[in-house]
Amino acid sequence: MTSEALLARATDFYCASDDFNGLPVHSLDIELETLRQLLRPLIEDGSLYVNYGDRHPNPHVLAFEPESVDKQLDKLAVSDLRAACLYPTVAHLESVVDPQDYAGRPYTLELALGHPVLGFHFFDLSVLESYRNDPRYYYEFDIDGIIGVHDEYYERSTMAERDQVLLQTFGLAMAKDRYWAIVVFRRYLASLSPEHQQIWKAKEEDGSDEFTPHPAYWQMSMGEWPDKVSLFNAFLGEIEQINALCEQIGRPPLFNKSYKDERPRDFGYLIRPTARELANFAGVLDKMLSDNMSRKFFQNEVPYEDEATDKKGRTVVTQRGTIRILEEWIQEKFHTEDADTRQLLEEAIKTLKAVRAMRNPNAHKIGLDAYDIGLFKEQIKLMRGAYRAVLTVRQMLQCYPGSEGHEVPEHLELRQVWDF
Incomplete structure (x- = not known):
């Protein structure tokens, strides 16, 4: 076999294969040292590449751009060819493939x-x-x-x-x-x-x-385990931990749904930076937060209703929202002299209220149909706040009697979270 014939065989194999695979060396009836001699001129002129599977575990697919000719020649001299696959290069294929x-x-x-x-x-x-x-x-x-x-x-x-x-x-x-x-x-x-x-x-x-x-x-x-999770996954993880803590302390779950197995379709990055898209995302987030809270968790320890008298002297009863109920329950149950802790709890409630307010696109300062690249970053800011809010609630419940011994996953406990 000549070098030209070897190149033609590798090219035919590559073009005919369903997934553009390389020609396995083990399919060739050629002595390895003879093969090295045939390959050298093809590597030197840039028409063939030898994939040993050392850069990606599967040599049957060309995962990355070929290395430099000098590096390829160095490998050819010392590497084991038996598990390698041969690939025609772009320079060669451009001369034979019909677009x-x-x-x-x-x-x-x-x-x-x-x-x-x-x-x-x-x-x-x-x-x-x-x-x-x-x-x-x-x-x-x-x-x-x-x-x-x-x-x-x-x-x-x-x-x-x-x-x-x-x-x-x-x-x-x-x-x-x-x-x-x-x-x-x-x-x-x-x-x-x-x-x-x-x-x-x-x-x-x-x-x-x-x-x-x-x-x-x-x-x-690349087959590696990421060292952090996304803001969205961290948020869902904290909701799941909150409900697990509720069960441990003997209360109904704070959230009706954890969304672990039914993640909302729009719960992710914006695909258009518009006020309408941001308001829609805020609406999804609010449904996962304030709309998702169960009054059963609070066990009637704070009022669920307000009473007032109208101009005709009649008693008017209005239902309190879950954010207000949560706020009063925290004030009733958690007393701390630590200013930083108080601020975290206040910020959590403030964030829940801000998410609810953003459900209305008309409330956005830019306007209903505005397109603004900066809204990508505004969404992340909102998501950071929502994550910190549920994180704070989880940490609060970890201080509640009966929560001792509950183990939070390490990535959540250590806040190993990508915040963008």
Whole structure:
């Protein structure tokens, strides 16, 4: 076999495989030392790359950009070739792949041309809007996210096949002093239908070199366990801990739902920085907080109603809101001389009231239909306050008689939380 024949075989294998895989060395009936001699000129001229599986555990996919020619030659001299796979390079594939074979599939074309599967692109957040607003899709967006089709709609005639898409994972990306974006690995983009690849292509960020994947998303994607959780997950974790503490101290749960297994669809990062979007998020947050509180927790230890006399001398009874009930219960049950603790409790109640007030978009200072990049950061500020509020309530309940011995997960106890 000649070097040219070896390159042709690796190219044919790559282009014919379903997932653009490399040609396994063990499938070649060639002595390893002879193979090294055939590979050297192909590496030197930049037409072939040897993937040993030392940078990513699976050598059958090209995860990352090839290393420099010098480094490849150094490895060729000493590395064990038996588990390696051979890949034609972008430079070579551009001379043999016909882009028309992948018309309408820009991200599949990138793989066909030899670009790595774990290369990524950044997109404007608004690309998520049609998925989030369509109940046929299940959708979640935190530091990492997922999009798919609910089983009851999958492969039904009422949903076009082109729209039956799955985006197994996408993540949050950041740009200094700008705004959020999302990042998607090429391998997942390539699995979209041609129509949806075009939708995503139209939303690619022009200044992609300004963005970076969120550190936690990158860790997860590389198979590492993140050292922190997101604000959203920390918030949900604190609600779960509050209810667990309620059970331990012999009270009904403070929150009707923990949302552990039914996370609200809109409980995540904004996808458009508008006052309406922020108000909608505040509404979801309020439903998870004040609307979600159970009066049963308070066991009638503070009044649930107010009585007043109207102008005609009639008694008018009004129901107190849960925030006011909680505030008075805290004042009744928790007496502290520590100014910092009092301030934390006051801030928690203040935050709950602020979240409720923000449910009305007309109350927002910018206006109902305003578009302002700064609202991304305002949402995070609001979410930080909500997280600290439930954290404070949990810490308060840990001081209640009977709570001794309750163990809070380490990441919550140590506040190992990404606050953006």
